Amino acid sequence: MKKYLLLILLYPVAATYAQAPEDAIRYSWYPQNGTARNLAIGGAMGSLGGDITATYVNPAGLGFYKTREVVLTPGIFLNNLKATFRENSTTEKNNAFGFGPSGFIIGSVNRNQPKNSSAFSIAITQTANFNNAISYKSLNNYSSFSEQFAEEFAKSKRSIDEVLNTLSPMPYTAALGLQTYLIDTVRVGGVLQVRGAPENILDAGGALQQKMFKSTSGGIYELAIGGAYNKGDKLFFGGTLGVPIVNYKSNMEFTESDTSANNMNGFKSFTYTDNFQTTGIGFNLKLGVIYKPREYIRLGLALHTPSVFFMADERTASLTTNLETPSGQPETFAASSLLFTNNQPGESRYLQSSAWKAIASASYVFRELENVKKQKGFISADIEYVNHKGSRFNSNAEAPTEKEKVYYKELNNVVKDFYKGAFNFRVGGEVKFNIIMARLGFGYYMNPYKDAAFKANRMLLSGGLGYRHKGMFVDLTYVHNISKDADFPYRLQDRLNTFATSKQTLGNAVATVGWKF
Amino acid sequence: MNIKLLLIAIAAVSITGCSTAYKSGQTPDDVYYSPVRGIDESDNSRKRVDRTEYRADAYEEREIRMSSRDRRWRDLNDDYDYNYRYDPYRYGYNYGYYYNPYYYNRPVFLPGYVIVNPKNNTPRMTNLGSYNNSTLVVSNNKTGETKWVPSSRSYNNSNSNGGSFIRRIITPSTSYPSGSGNSSTRSSTYQNNDTRTYTPSTNNSSNSGSSSSGSSSGGTPVSRPTRGN
Numbered sequence: 046m047k048k049y050l051l052l053i054l055l056y057p058v059a060a061t062y063a064q065a066p067e068d069a070i071r072y073s074w075y076p077q078n079g080t081a082r083n084l085a086i087g088g089a090m091g092s093l094g095g096d097i098t099a100t101y102v103n104p105a106g107l108g109f110y111k112t113r114e115v116v117l118t119p120g121i122f123l124n125n126l127k128a129t130f131r132e133n134s135t136t137e138k139n140n141a142f143g144f145g146p147s148g149f150i151i152g153s154v155n156r157n158q159p160k161n162s163s164a165f166s167i168a169i170t171q172t173a174n175f176n177n178a179i180s181y182k183s184l185n186n187y188s189s190f191s192e193q194f195a196e197e198f199a200k201s202k203r204s205i206d207e208v209l210n211t212l213s214p215m216p217y218t219a220a221l222g223l224q225t226y227l228i229d230t231v232r233v234g235g236v237l238q239v240r241g242a243p244e245n246i247l248d249a250g251g252a253l254q255q256k257m258f259k260s261t262s263g264g265i266y267e268l269a270i271g272g273a274y275n276k277g278d279k280l281f282f283g284g285t286l287g288v289p290i291v292n293y294k295s296n297m298e299f300t301e302s303d304t305s306a307n308n309m310n311g312f313k314s315f316t317y318t319d320n321f322q323t324t325g326i327g328f329n330l331k332l333g334v335i336y337k338p339r340e341y342i343r344l345g346l347a348l349h350t351p352s353v354f355f356m357a358d359e360r361t362a363s364l365t366t367n368l369e370t371p372s373g374q375p376e377t378f379a380a381s382s383l384l385f386t387n388n389q390p391g392e393s394r395y396l397q398s399s400a401w402k403a404i405a406s407a408s409y410v411f412r413e414l415e416n417v418k419k420q421k422g423f424i425s426a427d428i429e430y431v432n433h434k435g436s437r438f439n440s441n442a443e444a445p446t447e448k449e450k451v452y453y454k455e456l457n458n459v460v461k462d463f464y465k466g467a468f469n470f471r472v473g474g475e476v477k478f479n480i481i482m483a484r485l486g487f488g489y490y491m492n493p494y495k496d497a498a499f500k501a502n503r504m505l506l507s508g509g510l511g512y513r514h515k516g517m518f519v520d521l522t523y524v525h526n527i528s529k530d531a532d533f534p535y536r537l538q539d540r541l542n543t544f545a546t547s548k549q550t551l552g553n554a555v556a557t558v559g560w561k562f
Numbered sequence: 563m564n565i566k567l568l569l570i571a572i573a574a575v576s577i578t579g580c581s582t583a584y585k586s587g588q589t590p591d592d593v594y595y596s597p598v599r600g601i602d603e604s605d606n607s608r609k610r611v612d613r614t615e616y617r618a619d620a621y622e623e624r625e626i627r628m629s630s631r632d633r634r635w636r637d638l639n640d641d642y643d644y645n646y647r648y649d650p651y652r653y654g655y656n657y658g659y660y661y662n663p664y665y666y667n668r669p670v671f672l673p674g675y676v677i678v679n680p681k682n683n684t685p686r687m688t689n690l691g692s693y694n695n696s697t698l699v700v701s702n703n704k705t706g707e708t709k710w711v712p713s714s715r716s717y718n719n720s721n722s723n724g725g726s727f728i729r730r731i732i733t734p735s736t737s738y739p740s741g742s743g744n745s746s747t748r749s750s751t752y753q754n755n756d757t758r759t760y761t762p763s764t765n766n767s768s769n770s771g772s773s774s775s776g777s778s779s780g781g782t783p784v785s786r787p788t789r790g791n
Contacts, residue, residue, distance in 0.1 A: 065688040066688070066690075066693055093593060094592075094593065095591070095592035095593035095594070095596065096592075096593060109592050109593070109596055110592050110596055111592075111596040111597065111598050112590050112592060112596055112597065114592075131719055131720060131721055132719075132720060132721070132722075152592075152596060154598045159598065162596075162598075183721075184721055185721065186721045187718045187721070188718070193689070193692075195758055196689065196758060197689055199758040199759060199760060199761075200689070200691075200758075202761060202762055202763045203762055203763070204762035204763075205762075205786075206783065207762070209783065209784045209785075209786065210781035210782060210783050210784055211682075211781035211782045211783075211784060212680065212682050212781030213682070213781065213784075216682055220784075223786070224784065224786055224787075226786075226789060230760045236759055237759065237760040237761075238758050238759050238760060239758045239759075239760050240758070252721060368789075370789070370790040370791055371791060372790075372791060374790055376789065376790045378787055384784050385682065385781075385784065386681070386682035387679060387680060387681065387682055387781065389679070389681050389682070391681070391682045392681050392682075410593070410594060412594070413594055413595050414594070414595055415590075415595050415597050416588070417588040417589070417590070417591060417594075418588075420591060420594040420595070423593065423594070452690075455690050456690060459690050459693045459694070462693070462694075463693050477591075477594075480589075496715065498715070498717055513589050513591060514589055515584065515585050515586075515589060516584030516585050516589055517589070518589065536688070536689065536692035536693065537692055538689050538691035538692040538694070539758070540718075541716055541717055541718040542692065542715075542717055542718070543717060543718050543719050544717065544719065561584045561589060561590065
């Protein structure tokens with residue numbers, strides 16, 4: 046009760062609802078992370094086992110451990126993103142550090158039944174890496190960024206006075222547009238309409254120069270405790286309790302300008318910035334089973350429940366508009382969203398559940414003998430289904446308003462309509478030469494969008510080497526990730542939308558160092 | 563930062579804590595085969611006894627140490643009747659009639675409490691209608707009941723459409739295909755009428771150059787700067 050009382054005092058304006066459909070896909074459509082050995086074989090770990098990555102994929106794989114080991118997996122991401130917007134291409138580079146599964150595993154044999162054993166692990170990994178940068182620019186003779194503010198304001202049926210105040214209902218968008226006169230009410234043919242100043246140029250047959258830059262950082266970090274039981278080296282059961290921690294930052298800048306020399310059309314340029322950060326913590330469960338019908342063959346099945354996140358967003362935005370007076374004189378207006386959020390960054394809190402997934406897998410391991418010199422190699426393949434359309438949002442308010450409930454219901458419907466369930470494939474193998482190993486792998490992540498216009502997918506090609514001797518092991522891997530996606534600079538309900546297609550090449554160099562103890 | 567610290571801790575444990583159990587001989591590879599570690603029963607049982615003895619000793623030592631610092635810990639192992647012992651921190655606890663403002667089991671109401679500096683909790687809202695890929699169709703001809711069904715949406719991704727894309731607002735309009743009988747569609751078509759009309763529910767439209775006053779959102783009005791001529 047005290048907790049609720051405190052919440053009421055701290056958050057007196059109880060409009061804690063909304064978010065955007067893109068938030069759903071951010072936490073479900075990313076390549077699986079793993080140790081260097083696992084990444085080198087395409088990420089396949091649904092049935093192989095014997096690697097700490099099993100904690101995050103199929104915990105039954107931990108059941109193969111009867112020994113103990115400590116693992117550390119640092120990595121570096123070399124990003125190169127080429128975006129094409131309205132037939133113009135721009136390239137952006139961004140490098141970042143990351144890390145894969147790091148932790149320890151302790152396996153032990155049942156004293157009374159030596160054929161049975163159990164193992165547990167405590168590990169942390171960066172499940173998803175959000176470090177990225179995208180930029181694109183082009184002329185646009187069809188629509189203006191400002192129109193989304195005009196549309197939002199007109200459809201809200203609110204007056205200017207209702208929007209321009211310190212607790213504005215649209216502090217990051219329409220309020221900034223109105224305050225800087227990027228949008229305003231204009232009488233056209235006797236009807237009072239809401240229009241963006243750049244529309245003057247488009248209606249006259251001209252074009253606007255549009256430029257977008259967005260950098261993102263952070264990731265999902267997951268602390269996990271996994272356990273597994275091995276029954277007679279035939280059947281392996283496992284479970285993992287995961288605690289994912291989200292930290293996502295997005296800084297966006299959008300510029301639109303008049304390319305003509307005409308200083309009587311009322312508009313010169315504007316720059317809009319939008320910065321927000323999402324932080325959150327959640328929990329999930331992973332369950333799995335691996336069955337060995339006979340020597341060399343392993344079959345695996347795993348189920349990941351949705352992660353339930355308790356999220357908090359903090360957001361600020363600003364707008365600087367350069368206009369022309371009716372007499373052709375330049376004038377500049379600038380405003381920050383802090384004006385409309387009581388001089389503090391706006392905050393919103395909500396619940397989000399991510400997509401569930403299921404993995405089926407098979408491996409052929411040649412040969413499963415104690416003598417390392419006789420171990421020759423393996424191949425492994427996973428097929429994974431991710432229910433991207435299954436993400437859901439909800440209020441975290443004790444008593445959500447009717448408006449909140451309606452918005453969240455609509456948002457969940459949009460997620461259901463906009464995304465679909467998709468399959469992912471991972472396959473790879475290893476050849477072993479006593480203490481040296483060589484590996485190759487391939488991964489393919491299918492399109493999560495329902496609309497066929499978006500050609501999105503991820504393809505991963507990987508290779509690596511391993512060394513295992515004198516109680517320690519070192520694995521080195523390079524993953525070449527080619528991703529295609531779509532990015533909307535803005536969205537309009539009552540006009541055709543425009544979007545950029547992006548092609549990203551990402552080099553990921555990963556090392557894993559481990560010790561047996 | 564915490565994650566970096568955790569990684570450093572794992573690295574430190576890895577480097578300092580790992581024995582050289584497999585320094586000689588083969589290093590097991592658990593993907594292929596995980597060998598059972600050697601067990602010395604007699605040695606292990608001795609260690610277990612030692613550990614139990616140590617645990618008992620440590621417990622006693624800790625109790626003596628804490629009792630010497632704080633008298634409340636002296637009651638920890640007391641076999642006497644608890645109800646009659648003196649404890650200034652638990653006075654009257656068992657009777658339930660004492661007054662303690664920190665343990666009042668009902669919410670404390672603060673009449674007239676004024677929020678001095680409220681936060682704006684307006685989230686990252688988006689116009690969900692802009693994601694809509696659906697078309698409204700009549701699902702029941704008798705009742706006229708309608709439902710939204712998925713349909714493909716067009717995009718404008720090129721500047722070289724000549725005059726084919728006229729900048730007009732898209733509004734839904736009902737069109738009934740002649741003679742179909744089974745279903746009728748409400749499709750998106752280009753129309754001249756603009757839906758971005760300014761029709762606020764409260765009648766206080768202020769145009770450029772004016773300053774705002776009054777608000778239904780509970781905040782303080784923000785004035786617009788004046789425009790030049």
